[in-house]
Amino acid sequence: MLVGSVGDLGDGTVETFEYPLEGTRNFLTRIEGAAWGGVGSDGDIVAYNGLCTHMGCSVEGLVTPEQEMAGPCSCHYTTFDLSKGGMVVSGAATTDLPQVRLEIEDGDIYATGIDGLVYGYRNNLRDGTPIEAATEE
């Protein structure tokens, strides 16, 4: 699914998109250095689900691309390392922040899946309505 374009993603930008179900909100950003699973020429473009895996508060507005972190979550202050697959730096979350798999084609950024279970779900693709692929592919 098309989620953004490399050209629009400047330093410090944080964009959001829904995927793979309606209402499953993720963020797309370009961090300071190369990341695990990062795409783009510097491997610094990443996307993660926006719900903290501790108890489900949103960390979407708490992304600091220059620090390569999300958080501290406003509920219990978990922080996630966006350069290392959403690993918990400190805090009580019991899984990493789910990382959205990305691919780039002709400067467009596509989501191709999610590593890790999104908060609230038993399966990322069940109990909701799939987002229609917003591209000609």
Added chain:
Amino acid sequence: MAADNPNTSEVPIPPTGAERSTRSCRYCIVGCGYEVYKWPVGEEGGPSADENALGIDYPAGYGEWPSPNMHEIIQENGQEYHVLFKPDTEYPVNEGGSHSVRGGTQAQSLYSPNNEDYDDRLKQPQIRIGGDLVTVDWDTAIEAWARATEIATENGENPNGYGQKLYFYQFIENTFAGTKLCHDVIGSPNWGGHNRPALTTEVPGLVNAGLAQWSYAYEDAAEADTIVLAGADPKENQDVIFSKWINEEGDADIVFIDPRKKFTANYAENNGGIHLQVNEATDPILLNAIARHIVDQGWHDEGFIEEWVMDNRETIDEEGWYQEEFGLTPEEYYDLLDDSRYAPENAAETTGVPAEDIREAAELIAQPDADETNTLFMLEKGLIWGWSHENTGAMANLTLITGSVGRPGTGITRAGGHQEGFWTNGAEGDAIAERSTQTFDGEKVEGVTVPPNTVERVRDGEIKHWHVIGNDPARHSYATQDLRNSIRERTSGAQPQTADIDEIERAFRERIENGGMVVTHQELYPNTTTQYADILLPAKAVESGEGGDYHRWNGERRFRQYQGFMEGPSGAKEDWEIFSMMGQRLGADDMDWESSREIFNLIAEEYPGAGGDHSLEGIAPAAEANDMTPAEYMETVEEGVQQPIYEENGEVQGTPRIHAPDGEREVMDHRFHTSTGEAIFQRVDWDRVVDPDDGTTIGDVYEQLSPGEDEIWVTNGRLQHLWQNMYTHQRLEYVQKRFPQNILQLHPNDAADREIEAGDLVEIVNDDVLNIHGENTEGSFTAVAYVVDEDDAAQGQAVSEGLAYTYWLYPDQVNNDVNPAYLDPANPNPGYKYGKGRIRRLGESEVKDEMSFKPMNIAPE
């Protein structure tokens, strides 16, 4: 765009018929409630509330979600079961589903034969024969244990030859059985707990002041106006106390006393409180300086002191030897504070805390403008494992001068560690009084018998059969590199060559008669001590739900039942059963218990600890009124009940807090635990003489402990993810990934001086490990350097120059090897926190690219 779908991760939903049981977490003192659902693989519930046992609609909402790490598949009798181990959203401690990373991942710690990480779980008894551990049957193993005990104690003539190193952290059924074996059946005084070498209190300055160490209710943290956190960090080791009771429900200003500028330090500073970044090992001076300023300003509660603090010197002397030595009248206490050392400006020099910060903290604590002071004092290992009398006494004194105790929003409490389940039949008193070979000489008292330091008795040969249960003293003690040398030497003598019991006896006898020692190790997984074990006994992990039902309490003395729900390895036994076999073999006729419930019923009926802080005396009468056994009755007390427990109208009644003022129920007949019911100020004196032979003072020891040229302080403590010696976490992928090796937090300047960068493997060497019992020794360990660049340290460096910090008990990278053999002579608790060493780079670690080295101290602004 079509692509492979990597969304393979799935957590099954428990069907409505899933078996449900409840318990508290296996780990920390907070004691959050958990519920366990178990159902056969192949069955599954549906996503709407009426189709599943959780009663929730998917996707799950705030706090409801069973995460992948709350699920495990176990196997019993050839059948696979799903287990969902999730926070109990109804339990009063963590209502709403709060949990820590440890509690929230405990499903992953359940024994599962399918999980190769657990392959080394001990499953059969073993005996070391010809150098290697060999599987034997239980009868042979117990007989070998008994013969080793008979040889070590000369058939009971000299009970001190048997030493036991048991846990405080386990359930009352198991500690009761273990201590009965040691003190009652064998009669030995040589008993050590899992974390300290003697049967001593961790907080001598508190309990000898007449205060209880667990006196508050969690709601006090929500109601306090100020919370003092000294050597204690609930964010790190009591997540739910911090996140729910202090942060979510509460609004207190925090006075955070810690050498590190960690998350809670920044949280305090950003939220109206203050961080006192105290120099390592100088807390008594800082705490006295705060007290002095309170008294100087007249902010102390004279009315309370007049009524509730003992002021007669003779009465104090008659209270007991400890009070005679360390108790002070208010006048004596004020005189002591008058020492110029404790003037804020002078204290600032030694402690590194600016004088104005000392004054500000004093004001936050005393709340001079309020009608009543509502300050809650919380302390833990940062004070306990140091100058344990001075640090804990100073906190008791602050509590007493402010009169902030016994009311909602006040009090003093420990703030960490494991849940508590230490219970005895009382036989330890006589065993210690009659047979301890350790005495204390103070400045006023002489030749007082104190509980023996068992680690020294392993070194000096008094203990000849060391029975270690559920802990790893070869790593958990102080100056452990040297201790391991002693253990290795003492266990290296004659060894059995066959499993024939007479051959085993011959070898043990020969070894012991030549000054050696036999080690029995009763455990879940092998650890460092296992390397020296002659007899290895596999235990059930009852704290994770294997075996029967058990009882223990949490940090607000909430006592509850933990219901067993799985078998565990079939060759392992519950600890009480092992103790029962041993006791009966040695002739005890009152240990033929059939189940953990039977022991609980015995405790509730005959040893309820009536009158004490942890009294269970209401349980048996309430059970009888309901025509149930005590264990059956506790099954119905779903929210637990706070000790001391009374009976009223046929049901149990709890006690929210100890030290309540007049008119409320008094514990131990008095508001404070002394003969008159008045509390006692404690002498906290940097000039206290700790060695009367040569006049050495605390201040002198501090000089000896302080880093020399090229050395820095190397202190230790917790990391949120890790529990104790990581016996589960070293086997748990999610946690291992965060900390695949021990870390050493270093200031970037200290790192640069040594050409160290984040991810390098470093060695910490202390070639001058203080030993108050003899020659200083050496020790070393390795760790991965955790260095945060100045650019990334958005809220400052966690460690200042000259201080390094490491996890306290990482397997095989244990910093106790460099920690001093300094123990308070009056109450032999070790100063584990006061390590030092030279740091050098070994090379790049294997995990440099795998670990995150981001700052862990970013707090909300």
